[in-house]
Amino acid sequence: MIRSNPEELIRKSIAKFVDNELIPSAQEIDEKGEFPMEMFQKIGKMGVFGIRYPKNKGGAGGNTTLYCIICEELARGLMSVAAITAMQCLMGTNFLFHFGTKEMHEKYFLPAMRGEKISCFCLTEPEAGSDLGNVSTLAKKTDKGFVVNGMKTWVTNGPVADFYTVLCQTDPAKKLRGLNFFFFPKDTPGLSASKAFDLLGTRTTQISELAFNEVHIPHEYMLGQEGQGLNNLLSILSEIRTMTAALAIGLQRAALDDSIRYAHERAQFGRTISKYQLIQAKIANMAVNLEASKLLTYKATRMIDNKEECLKEASIAKYFATESACKAGDEVTRIFGAYGYSMEYSAQRYYRDNRFLLYGGGTHEILQPNIARWVGL
Protein backbone atom coordinates (compact mmCIF):
# COMPACT_ATOMS: atom_id res chain seq x y z
CA MET A 1 0.00 0.00 0.00
CA ILE A 2 1.54 3.27 -1.11
CA ARG A 3 -0.02 6.37 0.38
CA SER A 4 1.11 9.93 0.97
CA ASN A 5 1.99 11.25 4.40
CA PRO A 6 -0.78 13.66 5.44
CA GLU A 7 1.55 15.85 7.50
CA GLU A 8 3.93 16.41 4.60
CA LEU A 9 1.11 16.81 2.10
CA ILE A 10 -0.75 19.42 4.15
CA ARG A 11 2.42 21.28 5.06
CA LYS A 12 3.36 21.49 1.39
CA SER A 13 -0.06 22.60 0.30
CA ILE A 14 -0.35 25.32 2.96
CA ALA A 15 3.26 26.38 2.37
CA LYS A 16 2.43 26.95 -1.29
CA PHE A 17 -0.53 29.09 -0.27
CA VAL A 18 1.66 31.06 2.14
CA ASP A 19 4.42 31.61 -0.43
CA ASN A 20 2.10 32.52 -3.30
CA GLU A 21 -0.78 34.31 -1.59
CA LEU A 22 0.01 35.37 1.96
CA ILE A 23 3.64 36.54 1.89
CA PRO A 24 3.21 38.76 -1.19
CA SER A 25 0.33 40.61 0.46
CA ALA A 26 1.45 40.44 4.12
CA GLN A 27 2.90 43.94 4.21
CA GLU A 28 -0.19 45.46 2.64
CA ILE A 29 -2.60 43.62 4.92
CA ASP A 30 -0.58 44.66 7.96
CA GLU A 31 -0.49 48.31 6.91
CA LYS A 32 -4.21 48.42 6.16
CA GLY A 33 -4.99 47.23 9.64
CA GLU A 34 -8.40 45.87 8.70
CA PHE A 35 -9.82 42.41 9.22
CA PRO A 36 -8.27 40.42 6.33
CA MET A 37 -11.59 39.16 5.00
CA GLU A 38 -10.34 38.05 1.61
CA MET A 39 -7.54 35.98 3.14
CA PHE A 40 -9.91 34.57 5.77
CA GLN A 41 -12.29 33.42 3.05
CA LYS A 42 -9.50 31.90 0.99
CA ILE A 43 -8.35 29.92 4.02
CA GLY A 44 -11.94 28.89 4.63
CA LYS A 45 -12.18 27.62 1.05
CA MET A 46 -9.34 25.19 1.73
CA GLY A 47 -11.37 23.69 4.56
CA VAL A 48 -8.70 24.64 7.08
CA PHE A 49 -11.10 25.77 9.82
CA GLY A 50 -12.42 22.23 10.22
CA ILE A 51 -9.01 20.64 10.58
CA ARG A 52 -9.60 19.49 14.20
CA TYR A 53 -13.17 18.31 13.70
CA PRO A 54 -14.38 14.95 12.39
CA LYS A 55 -15.37 14.69 8.78
CA ASN A 56 -18.90 13.43 9.42
CA LYS A 57 -19.67 16.55 11.46
CA GLY A 58 -18.51 19.17 9.03
CA GLY A 59 -14.79 19.03 9.75
CA ALA A 60 -11.76 17.90 7.78
CA GLY A 61 -10.93 14.86 9.90
CA GLY A 62 -7.48 15.99 11.00
CA ASN A 63 -5.86 16.27 14.40
CA THR A 64 -3.86 18.66 16.57
CA THR A 65 -0.57 17.93 14.81
CA LEU A 66 -2.06 18.90 11.46
CA TYR A 67 -3.73 21.93 13.04
CA CYS A 68 -0.38 23.10 14.42
CA ILE A 69 1.41 22.50 11.12
CA ILE A 70 -1.11 24.82 9.46
CA CYS A 71 -0.75 27.44 12.22
CA GLU A 72 3.02 27.28 11.89
CA GLU A 73 3.00 27.72 8.11
CA LEU A 74 0.52 30.61 8.20
CA ALA A 75 2.49 32.37 10.95
CA ARG A 76 5.52 32.20 8.70
CA GLY A 77 3.51 34.43 6.36
CA LEU A 78 1.60 36.77 8.65
CA MET A 79 0.97 36.33 12.36
CA SER A 80 -2.40 38.07 12.44
CA VAL A 81 -3.83 35.82 9.73
CA ALA A 82 -2.45 32.77 11.53
CA ALA A 83 -3.96 34.01 14.78
CA ILE A 84 -7.49 34.41 13.45
CA THR A 85 -7.21 31.01 11.79
CA ALA A 86 -6.06 29.47 15.06
CA MET A 87 -9.03 31.13 16.79
CA GLN A 88 -11.53 29.92 14.21
CA CYS A 89 -10.29 26.32 14.37
CA LEU A 90 -10.14 26.02 18.15
CA MET A 91 -11.26 28.50 20.80
CA GLY A 92 -13.91 30.25 18.72
CA THR A 93 -15.77 27.12 17.66
CA ASN A 94 -14.84 24.29 20.05
CA PHE A 95 -17.63 24.62 22.61
CA LEU A 96 -20.21 25.43 19.99
CA PHE A 97 -19.16 22.21 18.26
CA HIS A 98 -19.32 20.07 21.39
CA PHE A 99 -22.32 21.58 23.17
CA GLY A 100 -24.36 23.56 20.65
CA THR A 101 -27.82 22.48 19.50
CA LYS A 102 -28.42 21.05 16.05
CA GLU A 103 -29.79 24.39 14.95
CA MET A 104 -26.69 26.25 16.20
CA HIS A 105 -24.56 23.71 14.38
CA GLU A 106 -26.33 24.38 11.08
CA LYS A 107 -26.65 28.11 11.48
CA TYR A 108 -23.24 28.96 12.93
CA PHE A 109 -20.78 26.08 13.12
CA LEU A 110 -20.96 24.86 9.53
CA PRO A 111 -20.80 28.37 8.00
CA ALA A 112 -17.84 29.10 10.32
CA MET A 113 -16.10 26.03 8.92
CA ARG A 114 -16.55 27.43 5.41
CA GLY A 115 -15.24 30.85 6.41
CA GLU A 116 -18.64 32.52 6.09
CA LYS A 117 -19.01 33.37 9.77
CA ILE A 118 -16.40 34.71 12.16
CA SER A 119 -16.01 33.40 15.70
CA CYS A 120 -14.37 34.68 18.86
CA PHE A 121 -13.63 33.67 22.45
CA CYS A 122 -14.17 35.91 25.45
CA LEU A 123 -12.49 35.18 28.76
CA THR A 124 -10.61 38.34 29.73
CA GLU A 125 -12.28 41.14 31.66
CA PRO A 126 -10.95 44.48 32.87
CA GLU A 127 -10.39 42.95 36.33
CA ALA A 128 -9.74 39.38 35.22
CA GLY A 129 -6.71 38.71 33.04
CA SER A 130 -4.46 35.96 34.32
CA ASP A 131 -6.83 35.57 37.24
CA LEU A 132 -9.86 34.06 35.55
CA GLY A 133 -11.40 33.20 38.93
CA ASN A 134 -12.22 36.86 39.04
CA VAL A 135 -14.53 36.72 36.00
CA SER A 136 -17.62 38.66 37.04
CA THR A 137 -19.78 38.88 33.91
CA LEU A 138 -22.92 37.60 35.54
CA ALA A 139 -25.36 35.21 33.86
CA LYS A 140 -28.42 35.10 36.08
CA LYS A 141 -30.79 32.17 35.61
CA THR A 142 -34.44 33.01 35.02
CA ASP A 143 -37.44 30.92 33.96
CA LYS A 144 -36.83 31.64 30.31
CA GLY A 145 -33.06 31.39 30.28
CA PHE A 146 -30.34 33.76 31.45
CA VAL A 147 -29.90 37.52 31.82
CA VAL A 148 -26.31 38.60 31.32
CA ASN A 149 -24.55 41.76 32.52
CA GLY A 150 -20.87 42.59 32.48
CA MET A 151 -17.89 43.47 30.37
CA LYS A 152 -15.31 41.51 28.38
CA THR A 153 -12.15 42.98 26.93
CA TRP A 154 -9.29 42.02 24.61
CA VAL A 155 -11.78 40.12 22.49
CA THR A 156 -9.97 39.08 19.31
CA ASN A 157 -12.48 39.55 16.42
CA GLY A 158 -14.82 41.39 18.82
CA PRO A 159 -15.90 44.06 16.30
CA VAL A 160 -16.32 41.64 13.39
CA ALA A 161 -17.49 38.36 14.94
CA ASP A 162 -20.83 36.79 14.00
CA PHE A 163 -21.07 34.88 17.28
CA TYR A 164 -19.29 34.79 20.63
CA THR A 165 -18.29 32.09 23.11
CA VAL A 166 -18.22 33.85 26.48
CA LEU A 167 -17.08 32.74 29.92
CA CYS A 168 -19.58 33.96 32.54
CA GLN A 169 -20.15 33.54 36.25
CA THR A 170 -23.52 32.03 37.13
CA ASP A 171 -23.11 31.96 40.90
CA PRO A 172 -20.36 34.08 42.48
CA ALA A 173 -20.57 32.06 45.68
CA LYS A 174 -19.38 28.99 43.77
CA LYS A 175 -16.28 30.82 42.55
CA LEU A 176 -14.46 28.70 39.90
CA ARG A 177 -17.28 26.15 39.92
CA GLY A 178 -19.71 28.89 38.95
CA LEU A 179 -17.94 29.57 35.64
CA ASN A 180 -19.78 28.55 32.48
CA PHE A 181 -19.49 29.17 28.77
CA PHE A 182 -22.34 30.77 26.84
CA PHE A 183 -23.13 31.31 23.21
CA PHE A 184 -24.25 34.67 21.84
CA PRO A 185 -25.19 35.51 18.26
CA LYS A 186 -23.98 38.93 17.13
CA ASP A 187 -27.26 40.75 17.01
CA THR A 188 -28.50 39.80 20.46
CA PRO A 189 -30.06 42.95 21.99
CA GLY A 190 -28.00 44.49 24.81
CA LEU A 191 -24.70 43.25 23.42
CA SER A 192 -22.29 45.80 21.97
CA ALA A 193 -18.66 45.87 20.86
CA SER A 194 -16.37 48.88 21.25
CA LYS A 195 -14.14 50.33 18.56
CA ALA A 196 -11.09 48.22 17.74
CA PHE A 197 -7.97 48.82 19.85
CA ASP A 198 -4.83 50.33 18.35
CA LEU A 199 -2.14 47.66 18.66
CA LEU A 200 1.63 47.33 18.63
CA GLY A 201 1.71 44.11 16.61
CA THR A 202 -0.68 41.89 14.60
CA ARG A 203 -2.25 45.17 13.56
CA THR A 204 -5.00 43.62 11.48
CA THR A 205 -6.50 41.69 14.40
CA GLN A 206 -9.63 43.50 15.45
CA ILE A 207 -9.69 43.50 19.24
CA SER A 208 -12.33 45.24 21.32
CA GLU A 209 -14.36 45.35 24.47
CA LEU A 210 -17.72 43.66 24.57
CA ALA A 211 -20.41 45.04 26.84
CA PHE A 212 -23.39 43.00 28.10
CA ASN A 213 -26.32 45.06 29.23
CA GLU A 214 -29.39 43.03 30.27
CA VAL A 215 -28.78 40.50 27.53
CA HIS A 216 -31.47 37.78 27.46
CA ILE A 217 -30.55 34.38 26.10
CA PRO A 218 -32.36 31.01 26.15
CA HIS A 219 -31.24 28.07 28.30
CA GLU A 220 -29.73 26.18 25.38
CA TYR A 221 -27.14 28.92 24.91
CA MET A 222 -25.31 27.61 27.95
CA LEU A 223 -22.52 25.52 26.39
CA GLY A 224 -21.83 22.40 28.39
CA GLN A 225 -23.11 21.11 31.70
CA GLU A 226 -23.64 23.68 34.42
CA GLY A 227 -20.53 24.07 36.59
CA GLN A 228 -18.22 22.56 33.97
CA GLY A 229 -16.91 25.83 32.48
CA LEU A 230 -13.50 25.62 34.08
CA ASN A 231 -13.09 21.94 33.20
CA ASN A 232 -14.12 22.67 29.64
CA LEU A 233 -11.54 25.43 29.43
CA LEU A 234 -8.89 23.10 30.88
CA SER A 235 -9.82 20.49 28.25
CA ILE A 236 -8.39 22.75 25.51
CA LEU A 237 -5.70 24.58 27.48
CA SER A 238 -2.88 22.27 26.40
CA GLU A 239 -3.99 22.64 22.82
CA ILE A 240 -4.13 26.45 23.09
CA ARG A 241 -0.62 26.57 24.48
CA THR A 242 0.73 24.15 21.89
CA MET A 243 -0.93 26.10 19.07
CA THR A 244 0.70 29.28 20.39
CA ALA A 245 4.04 27.49 20.30
CA ALA A 246 3.37 26.52 16.67
CA LEU A 247 2.66 30.16 15.80
CA ALA A 248 5.96 31.03 17.46
CA ILE A 249 7.76 28.48 15.29
CA GLY A 250 6.33 30.10 12.17
CA LEU A 251 7.61 33.51 13.21
CA GLN A 252 11.05 32.11 14.02
CA ARG A 253 11.25 30.50 10.60
CA ALA A 254 10.31 33.73 8.86
CA ALA A 255 12.90 35.69 10.86
CA LEU A 256 15.58 33.08 10.25
CA ASP A 257 14.88 32.82 6.51
CA ASP A 258 15.05 36.59 6.10
CA SER A 259 18.21 36.77 8.21
CA ILE A 260 19.99 34.17 6.13
CA ARG A 261 18.97 35.80 2.87
CA TYR A 262 20.03 39.25 4.02
CA ALA A 263 23.35 38.01 5.46
CA HIS A 264 24.16 36.53 2.06
CA GLU A 265 23.24 39.72 0.22
CA ARG A 266 24.64 42.45 2.40
CA ALA A 267 28.35 43.20 2.05
CA GLN A 268 30.36 45.42 4.38
CA PHE A 269 34.14 45.70 4.65
CA GLY A 270 34.46 43.86 1.35
CA ARG A 271 32.65 40.68 2.40
CA THR A 272 29.08 39.60 2.88
CA ILE A 273 28.14 39.88 6.54
CA SER A 274 27.46 36.12 6.50
CA LYS A 275 31.24 35.75 6.77
CA TYR A 276 31.37 37.42 10.17
CA GLN A 277 31.32 35.13 13.17
CA LEU A 278 29.08 37.38 15.24
CA ILE A 279 26.42 37.18 12.52
CA GLN A 280 26.97 33.43 12.28
CA ALA A 281 26.47 33.16 16.04
CA LYS A 282 23.11 34.92 15.81
CA ILE A 283 21.95 32.71 12.99
CA ALA A 284 23.21 29.56 14.70
CA ASN A 285 21.33 30.46 17.88
CA MET A 286 18.16 31.17 15.95
CA ALA A 287 18.47 27.81 14.20
CA VAL A 288 19.09 25.96 17.47
CA ASN A 289 16.12 27.59 19.19
CA LEU A 290 13.93 26.85 16.20
CA GLU A 291 14.89 23.20 16.17
CA ALA A 292 14.30 22.85 19.89
CA SER A 293 10.95 24.64 19.60
CA LYS A 294 9.85 22.19 16.93
CA LEU A 295 10.79 19.19 19.04
CA LEU A 296 8.97 20.49 22.10
CA THR A 297 5.90 21.58 20.18
CA TYR A 298 5.39 18.50 18.06
CA LYS A 299 6.04 16.30 21.08
CA ALA A 300 3.09 18.04 22.72
CA THR A 301 0.86 17.77 19.62
CA ARG A 302 1.49 14.04 19.43
CA MET A 303 0.61 13.63 23.09
CA ILE A 304 -2.62 15.54 22.50
CA ASP A 305 -3.40 13.36 19.49
CA ASN A 306 -2.76 10.28 21.65
CA LYS A 307 -5.09 11.71 24.31
CA GLU A 308 -2.28 11.90 26.84
CA GLU A 309 -2.28 14.53 29.56
CA CYS A 310 0.39 17.07 28.56
CA LEU A 311 -0.21 20.45 30.17
CA LYS A 312 3.40 20.43 31.32
CA GLU A 313 4.81 19.66 27.87
CA ALA A 314 2.46 22.17 26.23
CA SER A 315 3.41 24.89 28.71
CA ILE A 316 7.12 24.24 28.24
CA ALA A 317 6.67 24.37 24.47
CA LYS A 318 4.67 27.61 24.61
CA TYR A 319 7.18 29.22 26.95
CA PHE A 320 10.29 28.19 25.04
CA ALA A 321 9.00 28.72 21.50
CA THR A 322 7.58 32.14 22.35
CA GLU A 323 10.76 33.31 24.09
CA SER A 324 12.70 32.03 21.06
CA ALA A 325 10.40 33.98 18.74
CA CYS A 326 11.02 37.10 20.79
CA LYS A 327 14.77 36.57 20.47
CA ALA A 328 14.49 35.88 16.75
CA GLY A 329 12.52 39.09 16.25
CA ASP A 330 15.25 40.94 18.10
CA GLU A 331 18.15 39.37 16.21
CA VAL A 332 16.65 39.80 12.74
CA THR A 333 16.31 43.55 13.33
CA ARG A 334 19.99 43.65 14.32
CA ILE A 335 21.17 41.66 11.33
CA PHE A 336 19.26 44.00 9.04
CA GLY A 337 21.10 47.00 10.45
CA ALA A 338 19.16 50.21 9.85
CA TYR A 339 16.83 48.36 7.46
CA GLY A 340 15.52 46.42 10.43
CA TYR A 341 14.27 49.73 11.75
CA SER A 342 12.52 50.59 8.49
CA MET A 343 8.84 49.82 7.92
CA GLU A 344 9.72 48.77 4.38
CA TYR A 345 11.13 45.39 5.41
CA SER A 346 9.43 42.55 7.24
CA ALA A 347 12.03 42.43 10.03
CA GLN A 348 10.23 45.15 12.01
CA ARG A 349 7.00 43.19 11.79
CA TYR A 350 8.54 40.09 13.34
CA TYR A 351 9.87 42.31 16.12
CA ARG A 352 6.35 43.67 16.82
CA ASP A 353 4.27 40.59 16.11
CA ASN A 354 6.23 38.31 18.42
CA ARG A 355 4.72 40.18 21.39
CA PHE A 356 1.32 38.78 20.44
CA LEU A 357 2.46 35.36 21.63
CA LEU A 358 3.36 36.49 25.13
CA TYR A 359 -0.09 36.98 26.67
CA GLY A 360 -2.75 34.59 25.45
CA GLY A 361 -2.78 31.03 26.79
CA GLY A 362 -0.94 32.13 29.94
CA THR A 363 1.76 34.74 30.49
CA HIS A 364 5.23 33.43 31.10
CA GLU A 365 5.15 34.70 34.67
CA ILE A 366 2.22 32.33 35.14
CA LEU A 367 3.81 29.46 33.21
CA GLN A 368 7.22 29.54 34.90
CA PRO A 369 6.02 28.92 38.48
CA ASN A 370 3.76 26.16 37.16
CA ILE A 371 6.63 24.49 35.33
CA ALA A 372 8.75 24.78 38.47
CA ARG A 373 5.98 23.14 40.48
CA TRP A 374 5.61 20.31 37.95
CA VAL A 375 9.26 19.46 38.19
CA GLY A 376 9.16 19.27 41.97
CA LEU A 377 9.33 22.71 43.60
Added chain:
Amino acid sequence: MRIIVLVKQVPDTTEVKLDPKTGNLIREGIESIINPDDRHALEAAISLKEKTGGKIIALSMGPPQAVDALSEAIGMGVDEGILLTDRAFAGADTWATSFTLGKAVEKIGGFDLILCGRQAIDGDTAQIGPQVADYLKIPQVTYVFEIEAVRKKSILVKRRMEDGYERIQCELPALLTVIGELNTPRYAMVGGLIDACREKAPIKLWNAADIGVQTCDVGLEGSLTHVIRTFAPKSQRQGEMIEGDAEAAAKSLIGKLKENSLI
Protein backbone atom coordinates in the same frame (compact mmCIF):
# COMPACT_ATOMS: atom_id res chain seq x y z
CA MET B 1 -18.75 13.57 -18.50
CA ARG B 2 -15.76 11.31 -17.79
CA ILE B 3 -12.46 13.14 -17.82
CA ILE B 4 -8.95 11.73 -17.56
CA VAL B 5 -6.24 14.16 -16.52
CA LEU B 6 -2.61 13.28 -17.17
CA VAL B 7 -0.48 14.48 -14.28
CA LYS B 8 3.27 14.46 -13.89
CA GLN B 9 5.27 14.96 -10.73
CA VAL B 10 8.29 17.17 -11.40
CA PRO B 11 11.07 18.77 -9.37
CA ASP B 12 10.04 22.22 -8.17
CA THR B 13 12.39 24.39 -10.08
CA THR B 14 12.21 26.45 -13.19
CA GLU B 15 15.97 26.60 -13.13
CA VAL B 16 16.76 22.93 -13.40
CA LYS B 17 20.37 22.40 -12.40
CA LEU B 18 22.50 19.72 -13.99
CA ASP B 19 25.32 17.85 -12.39
CA PRO B 20 28.30 19.08 -14.42
CA LYS B 21 29.97 15.66 -14.23
CA THR B 22 27.13 13.30 -15.06
CA GLY B 23 24.82 15.68 -16.89
CA ASN B 24 21.91 14.38 -14.82
CA LEU B 25 19.27 16.53 -13.13
CA ILE B 26 20.20 17.36 -9.55
CA ARG B 27 17.09 16.35 -7.64
CA GLU B 28 18.40 16.39 -4.08
CA GLY B 29 16.93 19.04 -1.86
CA ILE B 30 14.40 19.95 -4.51
CA GLU B 31 10.76 19.38 -3.64
CA SER B 32 8.49 17.55 -6.00
CA ILE B 33 5.36 19.26 -7.24
CA ILE B 34 2.55 18.72 -9.71
CA ASN B 35 3.78 20.05 -13.04
CA PRO B 36 2.41 23.62 -13.23
CA ASP B 37 0.57 23.22 -16.56
CA ASP B 38 -1.02 19.99 -15.28
CA ARG B 39 -2.44 21.94 -12.37
CA HIS B 40 -4.38 24.02 -14.89
CA ALA B 41 -5.59 20.83 -16.55
CA LEU B 42 -6.81 19.59 -13.17
CA GLU B 43 -8.58 22.86 -12.47
CA ALA B 44 -10.26 22.75 -15.89
CA ALA B 45 -11.47 19.21 -15.25
CA ILE B 46 -12.79 20.03 -11.80
CA SER B 47 -14.65 23.13 -12.91
CA LEU B 48 -16.14 21.22 -15.85
CA LYS B 49 -17.31 18.55 -13.44
CA GLU B 50 -18.84 21.18 -11.20
CA LYS B 51 -20.91 22.37 -14.14
CA THR B 52 -21.79 19.12 -15.87
CA GLY B 53 -21.23 16.40 -13.29
CA GLY B 54 -19.33 13.23 -14.04
CA LYS B 55 -16.09 11.72 -12.89
CA ILE B 56 -12.43 12.70 -13.04
CA ILE B 57 -9.54 10.28 -13.01
CA ALA B 58 -5.99 11.55 -12.61
CA LEU B 59 -3.42 9.33 -14.30
CA SER B 60 0.30 9.51 -13.66
CA MET B 61 3.36 7.46 -14.48
CA GLY B 62 6.22 7.70 -12.04
CA PRO B 63 8.04 6.28 -9.04
CA PRO B 64 6.00 5.37 -5.93
CA GLN B 65 6.49 8.82 -4.39
CA ALA B 66 4.61 10.32 -7.34
CA VAL B 67 1.53 9.20 -5.42
CA ASP B 68 1.79 12.62 -3.74
CA ALA B 69 0.79 14.30 -7.00
CA LEU B 70 -2.32 12.11 -7.16
CA SER B 71 -3.13 12.73 -3.49
CA GLU B 72 -2.99 16.45 -4.12
CA ALA B 73 -5.18 16.06 -7.20
CA ILE B 74 -7.72 14.24 -5.05
CA GLY B 75 -7.46 17.06 -2.50
CA MET B 76 -8.34 19.47 -5.29
CA GLY B 77 -11.44 17.47 -6.24
CA VAL B 78 -10.44 14.61 -8.52
CA ASP B 79 -12.39 11.40 -7.88
CA GLU B 80 -9.75 8.79 -8.45
CA GLY B 81 -6.01 8.48 -9.01
CA ILE B 82 -4.11 5.84 -10.92
CA LEU B 83 -0.34 5.59 -10.61
CA LEU B 84 1.53 3.61 -13.25
CA THR B 85 4.54 2.46 -11.37
CA ASP B 86 6.92 -0.33 -12.28
CA ARG B 87 10.68 -0.57 -12.49
CA ALA B 88 10.17 -1.45 -16.14
CA PHE B 89 8.68 1.99 -16.82
CA ALA B 90 11.88 3.76 -15.71
CA GLY B 91 13.96 5.68 -18.23
CA ALA B 92 11.13 6.08 -20.74
CA ASP B 93 11.40 8.67 -23.49
CA THR B 94 8.29 10.50 -24.67
CA TRP B 95 7.41 7.70 -27.09
CA ALA B 96 7.48 4.99 -24.43
CA THR B 97 5.72 7.25 -21.93
CA SER B 98 2.93 8.07 -24.36
CA PHE B 99 2.53 4.40 -25.23
CA THR B 100 2.31 3.46 -21.54
CA LEU B 101 -0.17 6.23 -20.76
CA GLY B 102 -2.18 5.32 -23.87
CA LYS B 103 -2.40 1.69 -22.76
CA ALA B 104 -3.58 2.78 -19.33
CA VAL B 105 -6.21 5.07 -20.87
CA GLU B 106 -7.45 2.12 -22.95
CA LYS B 107 -7.74 0.06 -19.81
CA ILE B 108 -9.68 2.84 -18.04
CA GLY B 109 -11.89 3.16 -21.14
CA GLY B 110 -15.11 5.09 -21.60
CA PHE B 111 -13.83 8.65 -21.44
CA ASP B 112 -15.09 11.85 -23.07
CA LEU B 113 -12.08 14.05 -22.60
CA ILE B 114 -8.39 13.81 -21.78
CA LEU B 115 -6.78 16.93 -20.37
CA CYS B 116 -3.09 17.48 -19.95
CA GLY B 117 -0.68 20.32 -19.43
CA ARG B 118 1.09 21.76 -22.44
CA GLN B 119 4.50 20.59 -21.25
CA ALA B 120 6.42 19.51 -18.16
CA ILE B 121 8.94 21.91 -16.64
CA ASP B 122 11.61 19.23 -16.36
CA GLY B 123 11.62 17.93 -19.94
CA ASP B 124 9.83 20.77 -21.76
CA THR B 125 9.06 18.57 -24.78
CA ALA B 126 5.28 19.19 -25.11
CA GLN B 127 5.10 15.82 -26.87
CA ILE B 128 3.15 13.62 -24.46
CA GLY B 129 -0.30 15.08 -25.07
CA PRO B 130 -0.11 14.93 -28.87
CA GLN B 131 1.46 11.46 -28.84
CA VAL B 132 -1.18 10.03 -26.49
CA ALA B 133 -3.91 11.46 -28.74
CA ASP B 134 -2.18 9.94 -31.75
CA TYR B 135 -1.88 6.56 -30.08
CA LEU B 136 -5.57 6.61 -29.15
CA LYS B 137 -6.55 7.95 -32.60
CA ILE B 138 -8.61 10.78 -31.14
CA PRO B 139 -8.60 14.46 -32.13
CA GLN B 140 -6.37 16.82 -30.19
CA VAL B 141 -6.21 20.55 -29.60
CA THR B 142 -3.05 21.95 -28.08
CA TYR B 143 -2.35 25.26 -26.27
CA VAL B 144 -5.95 25.64 -25.12
CA PHE B 145 -6.55 28.83 -23.14
CA GLU B 146 -10.34 28.87 -23.07
CA ILE B 147 -13.03 26.21 -23.01
CA GLU B 148 -16.05 27.97 -24.46
CA ALA B 149 -18.64 25.26 -24.56
CA VAL B 150 -18.97 21.57 -23.86
CA ARG B 151 -21.72 19.81 -25.76
CA LYS B 152 -22.82 16.21 -25.81
CA LYS B 153 -20.63 15.17 -28.69
CA SER B 154 -18.27 18.10 -29.16
CA ILE B 155 -16.25 20.77 -27.46
CA LEU B 156 -15.53 24.37 -28.47
CA VAL B 157 -12.18 25.77 -27.37
CA LYS B 158 -9.75 28.56 -28.10
CA ARG B 159 -6.15 27.74 -28.91
CA ARG B 160 -3.36 30.22 -28.38
CA MET B 161 -1.19 31.07 -31.41
CA GLU B 162 1.83 33.29 -31.57
CA ASP B 163 -0.14 36.06 -33.25
CA GLY B 164 -3.67 35.47 -32.00
CA TYR B 165 -5.88 32.47 -31.46
CA GLU B 166 -7.87 29.77 -33.22
CA ARG B 167 -11.42 28.89 -32.25
CA ILE B 168 -11.85 25.16 -32.72
CA GLN B 169 -14.81 22.87 -32.50
CA CYS B 170 -13.75 19.32 -31.98
CA GLU B 171 -15.56 16.02 -31.67
CA LEU B 172 -15.49 14.08 -28.42
CA PRO B 173 -13.69 12.08 -27.18
CA ALA B 174 -10.73 14.40 -27.60
CA LEU B 175 -7.48 15.36 -25.94
CA LEU B 176 -6.64 18.94 -24.98
CA THR B 177 -3.33 20.29 -23.80
CA VAL B 178 -3.80 23.46 -21.78
CA ILE B 179 -1.75 26.50 -20.86
CA GLY B 180 -1.64 28.64 -17.73
CA GLU B 181 -3.87 31.33 -19.19
CA LEU B 182 -6.82 28.94 -18.99
CA ASN B 183 -7.64 29.38 -15.30
CA THR B 184 -6.36 29.85 -11.75
CA PRO B 185 -5.92 26.47 -10.11
CA ARG B 186 -7.53 26.09 -6.71
CA TYR B 187 -5.70 24.97 -3.61
CA ALA B 188 -6.46 21.53 -2.26
CA MET B 189 -9.02 21.08 0.53
CA VAL B 190 -7.21 19.88 3.63
CA GLY B 191 -9.95 17.33 4.30
CA GLY B 192 -9.49 15.94 0.80
CA LEU B 193 -5.74 15.67 1.35
CA ILE B 194 -6.29 13.75 4.57
CA ASP B 195 -8.72 11.38 2.85
CA ALA B 196 -6.25 10.81 0.03
CA CYS B 197 -3.75 9.47 2.56
CA ARG B 198 -6.09 6.89 4.03
CA GLU B 199 -5.74 3.25 3.18
CA LYS B 200 -9.12 3.16 1.48
CA ALA B 201 -8.36 6.23 -0.63
CA PRO B 202 -9.38 5.88 -4.30
CA ILE B 203 -5.82 5.47 -5.55
CA LYS B 204 -4.80 2.46 -7.65
CA LEU B 205 -1.33 1.31 -8.57
CA TRP B 206 -0.87 -0.39 -11.91
CA ASN B 207 2.26 -2.11 -13.14
CA ALA B 208 3.25 -3.32 -16.62
CA ALA B 209 1.22 -6.52 -16.31
CA ASP B 210 -1.85 -4.59 -15.14
CA ILE B 211 -1.99 -2.59 -18.35
CA GLY B 212 -0.98 -5.57 -20.49
CA VAL B 213 2.34 -4.40 -21.87
CA GLN B 214 5.60 -6.25 -22.43
CA THR B 215 8.46 -4.76 -20.47
CA CYS B 216 10.43 -4.49 -23.73
CA ASP B 217 7.86 -2.01 -25.06
CA VAL B 218 8.07 0.40 -22.15
CA GLY B 219 10.69 2.30 -20.16
CA LEU B 220 14.24 2.54 -21.37
CA GLU B 221 13.92 -0.61 -23.49
CA GLY B 222 10.85 0.64 -25.29
CA SER B 223 12.31 4.06 -25.97
CA LEU B 224 13.16 5.07 -29.52
CA THR B 225 15.46 7.89 -28.51
CA HIS B 226 18.47 7.65 -26.26
CA VAL B 227 20.06 10.52 -24.45
CA ILE B 228 23.78 10.55 -25.14
CA ARG B 229 24.64 13.55 -23.08
CA THR B 230 22.84 16.32 -21.20
CA PHE B 231 24.62 19.56 -20.55
CA ALA B 232 23.94 23.17 -19.69
CA PRO B 233 25.18 25.43 -22.45
CA LYS B 234 27.94 27.71 -21.22
CA SER B 235 26.79 31.24 -20.82
CA GLN B 236 29.26 33.14 -22.99
CA ARG B 237 27.69 36.53 -23.30
CA GLN B 238 29.97 39.36 -22.44
CA GLY B 239 29.18 43.05 -22.25
CA GLU B 240 31.54 45.74 -23.38
CA MET B 241 31.38 49.37 -22.33
CA ILE B 242 32.32 51.85 -25.02
CA GLU B 243 33.81 54.96 -23.44
CA GLY B 244 34.10 58.47 -24.85
CA ASP B 245 31.63 61.10 -26.11
CA ALA B 246 28.49 60.10 -27.95
CA GLU B 247 29.78 60.64 -31.47
CA ALA B 248 33.02 58.75 -30.97
CA ALA B 249 31.18 55.97 -29.12
CA ALA B 250 28.65 55.62 -31.94
CA LYS B 251 31.43 55.41 -34.51
CA SER B 252 33.24 52.81 -32.50
CA LEU B 253 30.03 50.80 -32.11
CA ILE B 254 29.32 50.85 -35.85
CA GLY B 255 32.89 49.75 -36.52
CA LYS B 256 32.50 46.80 -34.18
CA LEU B 257 29.15 45.76 -35.63
CA LYS B 258 30.60 45.83 -39.14
CA GLU B 259 33.66 43.96 -38.04
CA ASN B 260 31.43 41.13 -36.86
CA SER B 261 29.28 41.25 -39.99
CA LEU B 262 26.24 42.21 -37.92
CA ILE B 263 25.33 45.13 -40.15
